[in-house]
Amino acid sequence: MKKQPDSETGENPNSWKHTVALTMVLAKRVVSSEYKGTLLGRLWSLINPLATIAVFAVIFGLVFRGGVEPGRNSGIDSFALWIGIGVLCWGYLVGVVNDGMGALVGNSGLLTKVYFPRYVLVLSAALARTFDFLFELSVLVIITALIGGPQVLMYLPLLLLIVVITGLFSFGLALFLAIATVYFRDIVHLWSILAQVWMYASGVVFPLTMLVAAQEHLFEMGWGWQGKPLPLDVVFRLNPAELILEAFRSVLYDYALPGPEVWGGILAWTAFNLLIGILVYRRFSPRIVEEL
Template structure:
């Protein structure tokens, strides 16, 4: 009898970069997991994808009443509802990806223990599936700008770079959280209120100019500061705040690289503790 060749898959050792060739071979799996994540989010929902508009819009209305109306928070001369929504739009994507990616490995433990595939596909599919909500929420931006008769300027050309920064930050932190959540189940419990606290560490309900100058050099290291202020400048035809964008861009790249390396480092123990 002839024996079939056996391929032994061994865990990677050391701190290694992403195997993009392997990810490309499993692109179909990534596609179907992303599609499954989108369908599962709106399964048996009456309003369906409309929730991608309803949730940020009503949150923005509450912020406008509380912070713009009662607290009189300065919005740099912009209509507060547009000021806050342009911040809440990328922030919702960022916070949503953290929650989705942190739970991705735990929710798919059966797949991890039974079949081999690049484990990075799971948190990556969670992050990609949230892009649909991000795109749909853009409808409100168009509606608000039309209502206030505000036209965007040339700053929109910078928007793809800001989205790349947003994705890199989301991917980097998402990979770290997903790897930690497998070993430390406290992560998923702590993440809910941590995300709520982080909302006030970014200029969502206030402007970066409200931060005292003595703290601003440290504050702008938060990658979401440059993203949010860049979104506002791009759509409201204001000067692009590069002095707030480039420090966060450097941090986003470092977070992205560290997240990928950390995930690869921890990948070999996922099947043992999942």
């Protein structure tokens, strides 16, 4: 007997092959249309990270020199490259969230005309963004190999694993925000503010070692906790984005394995995000079309 679609979500439990195919088609549509009509086309995926690193090389490499220790195994001593890694990897993380959270509202016309699993739109947006990021990541790998040596190539499998974990982390958050945006459109504006705060709280443009001086300064001004400086570095380490950026920098800047606390943190946060995203999706997705 042919199985009927699920009574709550309307999804056929045997349609996973069609769902995968549809996800890939939608992701390919996003990728192919991204640079449509431009003269350089896909080359912009290579030019953009180079331009970003060049800007930070001038601003932070020459004007504002930071206090980043040389790479442990690579010997790389470039604050500009350290920041470039953070900026590009942060851009991927938040880019998946931005694209995914607007996928349902942005495709409301399609959702009201034909049925398919709603999460496919969020997933396809995440895959398209990942495809672009792989081009940017290849530029980073080439630059680090030229500066620190080709040993970074040995860590490519580990680097791809971190990309997958980051993508899943961002997808879980994007799925939650995509559903929330359908019901509360103000989420988009609130998220734009929170994302800016989150970026600076994630150590994208400064190392956590700089917080030590800030802790001491605040302590001298009377801001402390139980007679000790405020543990700003501990608070920052609870931030999942900071841990993800540290994982990328460990591989690309230090040529080293991320520490066990980093692995434990990013895996725990990724599992949490996916769980919350899936639970919210299963609870509220049946009414998406009505709300749109």
